[in-house]
Amino acid sequence: MITHEEWDLIIRPQRSWWDLRLGELWRYRDLVRLFVWRDFVAYYKQTILGPLWYLIQPVLTTLVFTVIFGNIAKLSTDGLPPFLFYLAGNTIWSYFSGCLMSTSNTFTANAGIFGKVYFPRLSIPVSVTISNLISFAIRFGLFLAFWCYFLLMGSEVRPNLWILVLPALVLMMAGMGLGLGIIVSSLTSKYRDLQHLVSFGVQLLMYATPVIYPLSSVQGIWRWLLIANPMTPVIEIFRLAFLGTSSLNPSYLFYSAFFAVIVFFIGVLIFNRVETTFMDTV
Amino acid sequence: MSDTVISVENLSKQYHLGVISTGTFYGDIKRRWARKRGTPDPYLKIGEADYGNRDGETIWALRDIDFDVKRGEALGIIGRNGAGKSTLLKILSQVTAPTSGVVRVKGRIASLLEVGTGFHPELTGRENIYLNGAIMGMTSAEVQGKFDEIVDFSGVEQFIDTPVKRYSSGMYVRLAFAVAAHLEPDILVVDEVLAVGDAEFQKKCLGKMQDVAGEGRTVLFVSHNMAVIQNLCKRSILLESGYIRLDGETSSSVSRYLSVDQSHNVFSPDRNRRIGDQTTKIETFTVWPNPPRTGKSVEFIFGISKPSTGNTHENIDLAVAVLSQQDSPIFQLYSRHMGQSFSIGPGETIIKVSIDSLPLAPGNYHINLWLGSGSTPIDWIQDCFVLAIESGFFEGGEYIESKGYPVLMKSKWNVVRGNTGQVDLE
Numbered sequence: 001m002i003t004h005e006e007w008d009l010i011i012r013p014q015r016s017w018w019d020l021r022l023g024e025l026w027r028y029r030d031l032v033r034l035f036v037w038r039d040f041v042a043y044y045k046q047t048i049l050g051p052l053w054y055l056i057q058p059v060l061t062t063l064v065f066t067v068i069f070g071n072i073a074k075l076s077t078d079g080l081p082p083f084l085f086y087l088a089g090n091t092i093w094s095y096f097s098g099c100l101m102s103t104s105n106t107f108t109a110n111a112g113i114f115g116k117v118y119f120p121r122l123s124i125p126v127s128v129t130i131s132n133l134i135s136f137a138i139r140f141g142l143f144l145a146f147w148c149y150f151l152l153m154g155s156e157v158r159p160n161l162w163i164l165v166l167p168a169l170v171l172m173m174a175g176m177g178l179g180l181g182i183i184v185s186s187l188t189s190k191y192r193d194l195q196h197l198v199s200f201g202v203q204l205l206m207y208a209t210p211v212i213y214p215l216s217s218v219q220g221i222w223r224w225l226l227i228a229n230p231m232t233p234v235i236e237i238f239r240l241a242f243l244g245t246s247s248l249n250p251s252y253l254f255y256s257a258f259f260a261v262i263v264f265f266i267g268v269l270i271f272n273r274v275e276t277t278f279m280d281t282v
Numbered sequence: 283m284s285d286t287v288i289s290v291e292n293l294s295k296q297y298h299l300g301v302i303s304t305g306t307f308y309g310d311i312k313r314r315w316a317r318k319r320g321t322p323d324p325y326l327k328i329g330e331a332d333y334g335n336r337d338g339e340t341i342w343a344l345r346d347i348d349f350d351v352k353r354g355e356a357l358g359i360i361g362r363n364g365a366g367k368s369t370l371l372k373i374l375s376q377v378t379a380p381t382s383g384v385v386r387v388k389g390r391i392a393s394l395l396e397v398g399t400g401f402h403p404e405l406t407g408r409e410n411i412y413l414n415g416a417i418m419g420m421t422s423a424e425v426q427g428k429f430d431e432i433v434d435f436s437g438v439e440q441f442i443d444t445p446v447k448r449y450s451s452g453m454y455v456r457l458a459f460a461v462a463a464h465l466e467p468d469i470l471v472v473d474e475v476l477a478v479g480d481a482e483f484q485k486k487c488l489g490k491m492q493d494v495a496g497e498g499r500t501v502l503f504v505s506h507n508m509a510v511i512q513n514l515c516k517r518s519i520l521l522e523s524g525y526i527r528l529d530g531e532t533s534s535s536v537s538r539y540l541s542v543d544q545s546h547n548v549f550s551p552d553r554n555r556r557i558g559d560q561t562t563k564i565e566t567f568t569v570w571p572n573p574p575r576t577g578k579s580v581e582f583i584f585g586i587s588k589p590s591t592g593n594t595h596e597n598i599d600l601a602v603a604v605l606s607q608q609d610s611p612i613f614q615l616y617s618r619h620m621g622q623s624f625s626i627g628p629g630e631t632i633i634k635v636s637i638d639s640l641p642l643a644p645g646n647y648h649i650n651l652w653l654g655s656g657s658t659p660i661d662w663i664q665d666c667f668v669l670a671i672e673s674g675f676f677e678g679g680e681y682i683e684s685k686g687y688p689v690l691m692k693s694k695w696n697v698v699r700g701n702t703g704q705v706d707l708e
């Protein structure tokens with residue numbers, strides 16, 4: 001008799017593995033919008049220096065890189081002005097690492113609200129990934145400012161049409177950062193100490209990505225290992241687009257895109273699994 | 283189409299107690315490593331036996347729950363602490379998933395679980411109202427239309443632009459309730475949260491819930507305040523250790539609840555059934571934990587008094603006799619059987635007797651107490667205590683339900699010969 005009726009919601013012990021529930025997330029897009037707004041407000045409310053910090057930090061980091069890796073260690077920058085080279089790497093890397101780090105504590109940081117109300121849990125990491133775009137935009141604006149300056153000064157910088165793939169690059173980083181982040185967050189719901197490994201791991205990963213050195217300076221087996229890192233094509237193509245040099249065939253971007261999609265779906269699958277009973281363990 | 287808006291079928295929820303994993307990756311690795319080398323588990327407490335694959339105990343917070351709720355009904359849920367009320371509401375609100383069973387729901391649910399709903403502490407009251415609306419799946423325009431009403435009802439308009447982390451817990455609940463009740467849910471689920479509001483606000487909330495139910499929407503309400511439950515709900519479910527004990531008219535559920543609560547596991551000696559000169563007297567008798575559970579350790583505690591003038595009473599024996607409800611003897615705990623007796627001096631004496639694993643099926647039992655010397659009673663009290671035992675696990679085996687045999691005994695089962703498999707349950 002019950003089966004003839006229309007139910008809006010059926011609660012069962014476990015959903016099927018393949019039920020990604022992305023449609024539900026879409027229905028809650030207003031909520032995602034509010035979460036993004038919340039992050040945005042929280043970020044402006046924090047300090048007056050808040051927004052400024054987003055400018056100071058990349059400039060300082062880039063200066064340090066320029067001095068240590070450029071002037072002291074004399075690493076190659078493919079003949080590009082070292083400051084611009086490092087700023088480019090830094091700008092793009094920071095979005096990926098930002099997404100990864102800030103989604104990796106989804107469960108632990110939101111235990112309070114998760115214990116009180118239901119909404120698609122995925123809306124939290126998704127909104128975090130979107131609100132990270134704000135700081136990326138600020139950093140990118142900064143990069144553009146220096147880039148214009150170097151262009152006008154007539155340095156060896158040759159922008160080209162690859163600039164048009166920038167949105168795709170951002171999307172790939174979002175997919176990888178979010179996907180890896182929610183995988184980590186699902187694991188941290190069982191093992192709290194993995195949290196500490198995240199920032200360390202991201203740091204290590206940066207050295208395994210051509211952020212502070214060009215791919216062209218690496219040869220042989222190491223080069224192949226670097227290319228296996230799906231962030232490598234993203235960074236290299238970004239520099240190809242804005243600065244005009246890269247030793248990587250742009251078709252490797254398909255590999256990154258493929259990886260981003262896969263890691264995103266695996267992340268969502270694991271996340272949905274953990275989500276249903278996470279609250280019992282806090 | 284029938285009017286059923288919530289249908290709960292065979293719902294059970296199991297929680298893991300204690301340590302499932304050590305909670306850290308490092309800890310788990312260390313434990314694995316220790317097991318592999320055969321050294322003792324570094325995370326096991328001393329005295330806690332290591333049964334190899336023992337992964338913590340489990341508890342059934344809900345067991346085979348079945349009920350339906352109709353549109354416009356106000357359903358009360360009552361039961362003692364730990365009966366499973368909050369767990370039931372959490373499953374309905376999708377905060378946690380059930381272990382088995384199905385819940386079917388028609389319409390939108392708004393829930394108020396324990397103190398503090400899904401408010402974000404950094405955001406102001408105003409922003410949180412919109413956030414909660416969105417959490418319930420409403421658009422900002424819909425929330426906008428209700429905004430003034432919400433602020434009005436909550437009575438926190440002065441603080442509406444203050445971050446909610448600065449709110450008092452009463453203000454917090456006021457706003458949370460106002461939001462949940464005004465966002466026009468089809469089903470309103472309220473756990474014991476109103477207790478922190480002041481009397482006036484509680485009254486206002488009850489009025490509001492009555493209105494909500496009157497408008498053809500459904501209310502599920504948990505409270506320990508029986509007067510409130512009786513006021514609001516026609517029908518109530520009494521939960522006991524995860525089972526539905528009674529589902530019916532609120533008046534009968536409430537009186538059943540109160541009768542269980544008040545006269546069981548309480549020392550109530552009857553003067554006419556007390557024998558002996560009482561020169562040494564049993565003043566109090568309690569059981570811990572209350573209620574005791576099948577298969578769990580239990581302690582009976584005597585509070586004994588003796589006038590300060592008298593001499594020390596030598597060779598005092600104590601006994602707790604357990605009888606069925608029909609007063610047939612089941613067993614006794616007699617100090618003399620354990621080779622012990624006491625010499626009780628003037629003043630107050632506390633003596634306790636404990637057993638590791640209570641070998642009695644869930645249900646009610648009568649207790650006789652004995653304080654005597656040899657065969658001479660000094661204070662012998664018959665039928666002075668109704669021991670109400672709740673269900674539990676006996677020796678890790680299956681959930682024990684009373685099937686007419688009150689005594690459980692630890693036993694070993696082995697296949698000696700035969701083409702027969704042996705399976706360990708759970």
Ligand SMILES: Nc1ncnc2c1ncn2[C@@H]1O[C@H](COP(=O)(O)OP(=O)(O)OP(=O)(O)O)[C@@H](O)[C@H]1O
Pocket residue numbers: 279280281282297298299341342343361362363364365366367368369370474
């Ligand atoms: N996350 C958890 N992990 C382990 N056990 C839990 C968890 N949550 C609840 N329990 C157990 O489940 C049982 C039911 O708890 P629940 O909170 O539903 O009780 P309740 O009826 O709401 O009690 P109260 O009147 O105190 O609010 C209790 O024995 C409790 O210890």
Ligand SMILES: [Mg+2]
Pocket residue numbers: 367368369473474
């Ligand atoms: Mg409760």
